[in-house]
Amino acid sequence: MTKSLKRMATMQRMQVTGLDFFYKNGYYNTSIDDILKELSLSKGAFYYHFESKEDFFIQIIENLLVRKMYSQLIEPIEGHDNTLDLITQCFEEALETAVHNEFDFGFVLSNFINEFNGKNETIMKHLNDILRIWEVNLVSAVQRGKFNGHIDRHVDSEGVAVYLMSSYIGVRTLMVETAPSARKYRFMSQLRQYFKSLEPKTATV
C-alpha cells in the first residue's frame, strides 16, 4: 500500500505542474515533454499513470479546477448574510488575488472554455459542468437574497446570475494586460452601483 501512496504523490505532482503549464501556455501549446522536463520525469512515467493527454487534463479538471472554483467563487457566497455583500466581497477578493498575482493569465475556467470550444467536446462538457454549478449557486444566492429581503422580489435571479458571470469573466480578461488594479477598482465600483439597483424599492433595509 506504500506504493499506492507514491503513485498518488507522483500523479499529484504531474497534475499540479500540468495545470500551471496549461494555464500559462494553453493546453495545445503545452507538450507533455514540457511538464515532464520540469519534473525530471520521462514519457514512460507519464503514460504509466495516465491514458492520454486528454485523460490527464480531465483529471486535472476534476481534481484541481473544480476545487479551485468552489473555494474561490462558490463557497464564499453560500452564507445567509446579505447576498449582495457576500458576492461583492467574493469578487473583490478574487480580483485582488489576480491583481497581486505576477503570473496572472486571466480566469482559468473561461480561458479553457475559450480554447476548447469547437475542438474537444468531451473536455467542453466538463468545463460547462463547472459553469453550470457556478450559475446554479449564484441563482440560489440571489433567491436567498430575495427571501431575506436584501433584494427586490421582482428581480430576475437567472438574469442577475448571467450578468454577474458575464461581467466577472470579462473583467478578468480585461485585467490581464492593462492596468489590472485600476480596472478592478472601476469594475467593483460599477458592480456596487448595479447592486444598489437590485435592492428593494419600498424601503431601505
Add this chain to the structure above:
Amino acid sequence: MTKSLKRMATMQRMQVTGLDFFYKNGYYNTSIDDILKELSLSKGAFYYHFESKEDFFIQIIENLLVRKMYSQLIEPIEGHDNTLDLITQCFEEALETAVHNEFDFGFVLSNFINEFNGKNETIMKHLNDILRIWEVNLVSAVQRGKFNGHIDRHVDSEGVAVYLMSSYIGVRTLMVETAPSARKYRFMSQLRQYFKSLEPKTATV
C-alpha cells in the same frame, strides 16, 4: 498595375479564409496548409505574399478585425442621440447576430487576446490597441451622454466603459455553448436595469 490587382485579390482571399480558420480553430491550431488547401493554393504562393505566419495574422488584424470592430461596436454608438439607447441597441444587434450565427465561437477580439496572452507580445500589442480604441469610444459616448443630460453627472465614465466591455466580453463567452438566446435576453434585461441606475436622479428626462 493589373498585377497589383491580382496580388491584392489573392492576398485578400487568403486573409478572409485565414480569419475564418483562426477564429474557428485558433491561431496555433490552424496550419498554413489548412488555409492553403481550402483555397487550392501552395506554400509558395503564401510565402510569396507574406513574410511569415505572424506577419500574415497581423495584416488580418489591421485589414479585417479592426474594421469589423468599428462597424459593429464603435460606429453604432457615435451618434448624438441618447447614449444609453445607442449602446443598448448596439449590444442588442451584436448579440442577435451571434445568436443567429450557426458558427459562433465567441467574441473574436477577446478570443485572440486570450490565445496570445503571454505568448506573443507583438500580436498582443495590436489586439490591445483595438481594445483601447473601443474603450476610448465608450468613454466618449458616456461623456456625451452626461453632457446631453441622459446620464447623471456623477457617473464615472471610465468605470462604465470598463463595466460594459467586461460584461459584453463575458456574455459572448457564455453564449457560445449554452442557450445563447436565453442568455442574451437575460443579459440585455440586466443591462437595461444597470443603465436605469445611471440616469440623472433629479428628474425623469
Add this chain to the structure above:
DNA sequence: CTATTTACCGACCACGTGGTTTGTGGGTCA
C-alpha cells in the same frame, strides 16, 4: 521577338508532437 518580372508550384528540411515499447533497478513476498 526577347528579357524580365509576376505569381505560383511542390519537393524538401529540421524539428517538435503524442504515443509505443522494451528495458531495468529496487523493493515485496514466498
Add this chain to the structure above:
DNA sequence: TGACCCACAAACCACGTGGTCGGTAAATAG
C-alpha cells in the same frame, strides 16, 4: 534466495508543422 511487480527510463516512431528553395508558365516591358 529467487520470483515477481511497481514505478519509471529512454530510445523510437509516424506525423504534422513553419519555413526554404529551385523551378516555371504566363503576363508584361523594351
